[in-house]
Amino acid sequence: MSSVPLSVYLVLALILFCIGLYGALTKRNTVIVLICIELMLNAVNINLVAFAKYGAHPGIAGQIFALFTITVAAAEAAVGLAILMALYRNRKTVHIDEIDSMKH
């Protein structure tokens, strides 16, 4: 596998990040938006692990950082889904453009 250069991983991560950002900003369904945020966070993990293995200064720190990111992302997704559940009970919808009771 060492024949795959670092830049390929970085480009993959960048593409994933951009797909995630695009989805998070344009999708109507809140569940899809939360998934897109996970996609962005996983792009970061690919970056960190690729740098830790093939970077200019390989080291274990990147993998540790990725472990922390995975854990925290899971906690964030759990809280996000819990809030979505509470919202669904009151509003019976998960569509972002219908969640607009506060206007300025």
Place this chain on the structure above:
Amino acid sequence: MSMHTLLQYKWEMMTPEFIVLGTALILSLMDLFMPDDKDRRPLAWIAFVGVAIALIATIGLIPAKAVSILNDTFRLDAFGKAFKLLLLAGGALSLLLAFDYRPKEGLKDRGEFYYLLLCALLGAMIMASSGDLITLFVGLELLSISSYILAGIRKTSMQANESAMKYVINGGISTAITLFGMSYIFGLTGTTNIKEIALEVQKLTDSGYQYILAIAFLMMLVGLSFKISSVPFHMWTPDVYQGAPTPVTAFLSVVSKTAGFVIVLRLFITIFTQAPAQGKDPSSLLFSMQDYIAFLAGATMIIGNTIALKQRSMKRLFAYSSIAHAGYILVGFAAMSWVMIDSIWFYLLAYLFMNLGAFAILQRISDEADSDDLSHFAGLYQRNPLLAVAMGIFLLSLAGIPGTAGFIGKLNIFLGALMTEPGHYVLAAVMIATTVVSYVYYFGIFVQIFFRPADETTSLRMPIGLAMVVVLCALGTLLFGVVPGLAYHFLE
């Protein structure tokens, strides 16, 4: 790692953190074992006492020399101590607000409300003294995730649900952007320790690397602007402030914002002043990015102050005012004068007093009326003259009128912007112009309080917790407005 290595760390440097953590643990256990029908409001006093002891412990640590423990991941230096005092003071006052929080429909999860506030405060404190990107990230997320739950703690309220959802989505996106920037910094330097990164980036003289470093800088700036609620990540602020319980709004506007500025200062000053810039001058990457930060500061002030003009909801008005204040503080950062950290610290101190005081009064009035419309402030002077005068002090301070702490804070930042070579005249001019605009909405509240007749003529009584906050904040605002030297001597 053997027991011996663990024991030889200077654990006493983490005393304030341990106290807050211990209080949060005790509260969660008490909440678990208390009978369901028992009132949980007294738990707020335990939380308040815990934070007060942590504050005293932090003051006790002031003479200690700067140390790094736990393999350089936890750093207690003068910078961290000064900002930790602000965080703890803000947290203690927010707990007093939370003690007297009485929404019309009641609050079911009061116990969780208090210990989640403590968890969020702990996250902010970890951020203030982290020496490593990993601890910094964990602290940031501890603060963020606790605040998401706090914003939505009124589970049956539609507005609270909505504000919490918006907060999670915006927060998640901003976290991902910050982390992406951090991952590039890790890739370029091969370490997550902030000090080592500062050493490594000096060696990046290749222009391709500098290009990536500049991208990493901009991504982190954009991601962190969420915490300080400045442009381009300010859109969540009004909705979350309006929907969240008032004590949480106060906490977000003071503690969360302070924590955001702490990491902006620590990360960017430590890392990017060392990084060589592309091309011309021998100056650093941070200085070559000054124009972008200045632009963001200007946009933040203009957007915050102009949109605040047409708000009827007091919480939305204070949200836009808090965006505007983030803009003023960013002016201090963009100018990068040698008084930068002092002036930002002082501004955040003044902001803590004037904003929390105003929120205490706002909470009393909006809890009574079950709405935060501006008109409920009408005739406050007839209903409770002392309270009206206190609100007047906070508003004058927020507007930056001489004699108050807000004026001194603004003056310091303004002078800092002119002190540098070349001076930031445009930025200083925008700051003055937007401050004048802000007079319109602050004095609009004034007119309501003093010159409009009250709908209700019953006098307004303040419960003990809110009264304490108002008195402390009014004293602080006036004291640091008349003798600002006190705070500055303390800082030295």
